[in-house]
Every structure is written in structure tokens, then in C-alpha cells.
Amino acid sequence: MATKWLSVNEMRAWRNFIESVNTMTAAMENDLARFGLTMGDYEVLVRLSEADDERMRMCDLASVLQLSPSGLTRRLDGLVSAGLVDRVANPSDRRVMFAALTPRGRVKLAEAAPDHVASVRKRFFKGLTRDQIDELGNIFETVRGNLTACPQ
Amino acid sequence: MATKWLSVNEMRAWRNFIESVNTMTAAMENDLARFGLTMGDYEVLVRLSEADDERMRMCDLASVLQLSPSGLTRRLDGLVSAGLVDRVANPSDRRVMFAALTPRGRVKLAEAAPDHVASVRKRFFKGLTRDQIDELGNIFETVRGNLTACPQ
DNA sequence: GTGCATTCCTTGCGAGCACAACTAAGTTAC
DNA sequence: GTAACTTAGTTGTGCTCGCAAGGAATGCAC
Numbered sequence: 001m002a003t004k005w006l007s008v009n010e011m012r013a014w015r016n017f018i019e020s021v022n023t024m025t026a027a028m029e030n031d032l033a034r035f036g037l038t039m040g041d042y043e044v045l046v047r048l049s050e051a052d053d054e055r056m057r058m059c060d061l062a063s064v065l066q067l068s069p070s071g072l073t074r075r076l077d078g079l080v081s082a083g084l085v086d087r088v089a090n091p092s093d094r095r096v097m098f099a100a101l102t103p104r105g106r107v108k109l110a111e112a113a114p115d116h117v118a119s120v121r122k123r124f125f126k127g128l129t130r131d132q133i134d135e136l137g138n139i140f141e142t143v144r145g146n147l148t149a150c151p152q
Numbered sequence: 153m154a155t156k157w158l159s160v161n162e163m164r165a166w167r168n169f170i171e172s173v174n175t176m177t178a179a180m181e182n183d184l185a186r187f188g189l190t191m192g193d194y195e196v197l198v199r200l201s202e203a204d205d206e207r208m209r210m211c212d213l214a215s216v217l218q219l220s221p222s223g224l225t226r227r228l229d230g231l232v233s234a235g236l237v238d239r240v241a242n243p244s245d246r247r248v249m250f251a252a253l254t255p256r257g258r259v260k261l262a263e264a265a266p267d268h269v270a271s272v273r274k275r276f277f278k279g280l281t282r283d284q285i286d287e288l289g290n291i292f293e294t295v296r297g298n299l300t301a302c303p304q
Numbered sequence: 305g306t307g308c309a310t311t312c313c314t315t316g317c318g319a320g321c322a323c324a325a326c327t328a329a330g331t332t333a334c
Numbered sequence: 335g336t337a338a339c340t341t342a343g344t345t346g347t348g349c350t351c352g353c354a355a356g357g358a359a360t361g362c363a364c
Binding site: 019 | 156157161169172175178179269276279280286287290291295296298300
């Protein structure tokens, strides 16, 4: 059957991809640990910093972070007790909780971001040509399309 | 500073990449659950099936799977109790345990593999040209090089 | 209004993993 | 041969997360 197994080129791409993902996430987790942050924490701070009023509804935040509601609740627990994020009630819909960046959270992100960007460059983009980077954007846009096309 | 932030193209590549990884792993985990396997379990079965005598030392297996010793111990617990893998002592060095594929493990892998490959095609390679796949192999070979160059 | 479904978030529970500490076995120095 | 070191694997503990269940608030049908 022609499509049963991966071709040599596909297998090479797939295995390099998988191994890169595993190794890189571990390395970048390690990089961020110097700031007392996990990659999950960092993502929260980034998303909040980009949002209007530096705050988001829990459900929206869970959605963009691809996290279950309970997962986000627990992740926020850590950030709240570290003083980087506040939980803010919404008077107009009392089911809703906002996660809001605190001044300390803003400072922490400003401290960590340059180092994180340097990590991404050093571990990921280094040695890639501009054309390769563009192609990478194209490729993973296609992949994202595949994934949204067949959700389950 | 020129290198402080990511360029537009880099940011596009990076975000598409990260989001693809997150969504795809969740989807493929879900695909494999039909066979009662996690992706971690599946990786173990694949590695053992490719090894001489369909067995590997725990430490070598942990290394290729990028797993801590304790992580591998616990993962194997599940596979052993499911009857897919055996723990085999090594008489010539009694510190060593082999993880060995059982006949049931071999059958399980043969059942799951075609479906898994189909998932990879559908969720990842679909819509990519042959040139893009080759480029993907090149790119992530470079990335792997970056990662082994600065291990910590 | 009253009943029912829906939305949003949290909590109980269990799975998977890493780190550190430990046991056991093999290796090296002397 | 014995002490010190290294290697291999397991166990205790804690963290993160998902699923299922629950509770509170809202919206809708009537």
C-alpha cells in the first residue's frame, strides 16, 4: 500500500521534528527557570500583556493557551500567589473571573522576555536562512489548517 | 537592538510552530487512545521493535526517549501490567534490566501503527509539497544541531 | 415568575513525569 | 582485599494537568 508507511524523506522530517520539539522544550523550560517561571507561566504573562487592559477572561485565556479550565485554574494559582497576576471579579457577569497582570507581573515579563527571545534564537532560528524561516511559517500554517480541518 | 525581538517572519514561524505542536500532540494522543496507548507507550513499542532481539537496556531506552530513569520505570510499569513488555534481567550484569517486547506487544504495535501513520499524514504532512518536506528535514536537522551544540 | 439548559469556574481524583535519595552491582586504586 | 567511585534501576515526594462532578450565575421557554 503506497500510503501505509512514511517515505524516507517524511520519516527524516518527522523524527527530526519530534526530537527537536522534545529537546527544545526541555532546554527552554530550563532557561526560563532562572526567572522562576515555567513556559506555561510565561505564556500567561505574554497573553495578558497583549490583551486590552492587560486582562482576560479565564475561559478565553484557557482557549488561547489550549488548556483545560481546571488546568488554567491551577496554573493561575501559582501566578497569583507569586503576585504576578490577580483574579478580578466581573460585576456585570459574576460567573466570569478575569486574570489581570499586576505591576510585578509586568516587570517580571520585561525581565524575562529578552532572555527568552535570545533562547529562541539560539536554540531554534540559529543557522536558518531567511527563506527557510519564511518556508517554516508557510509549512506550519498548512499544518494548523490540517489540524483545524479535522478537529477530533 | 537589532536582535532583541523576533522579526515579523520569525514570529509568524514561531507561533505557527508552537500552536501546531500543542494541537497536534493532543490530537494524536487522542488517536492512539483508541488502542489503549499513549504516545509515550507507542514510542516504547516502536523503539523496542527496532532493537536487536526486540529489547533494550532501560538506560538506553530512557536516553532515546529523552526520559528520566524514574519516568521510564513508571512508564514501563503500565506496559508490563498490560502484557506488552517484559522486564528481563541480564545475568552478565545484574544491575541491568532489559525491556523486551512481548508477542502481545508486537501484535499491539502492528495494530496501532497503520492508524498512527495515517494520523501523521492527515495531521502533519497533508498539503505539504515534496520540497517542503525535504526542507523540513533540513531545518530540523539544523535545529537539532543547535540544541546539541549548547546542551544546557 | 418557574423550570431547564448553558456557561464559567473550582475541586476531588488519578495519571505522568522529574528530582532527590536509596539499594544493588560492578569497577578502579592501592 | 578493601575502600572509593561509578553505573543502573527503583521508590518517595511534589508538581502539572485532564476528566468528571459540583456550584453559582445567566439565559431562555412558557
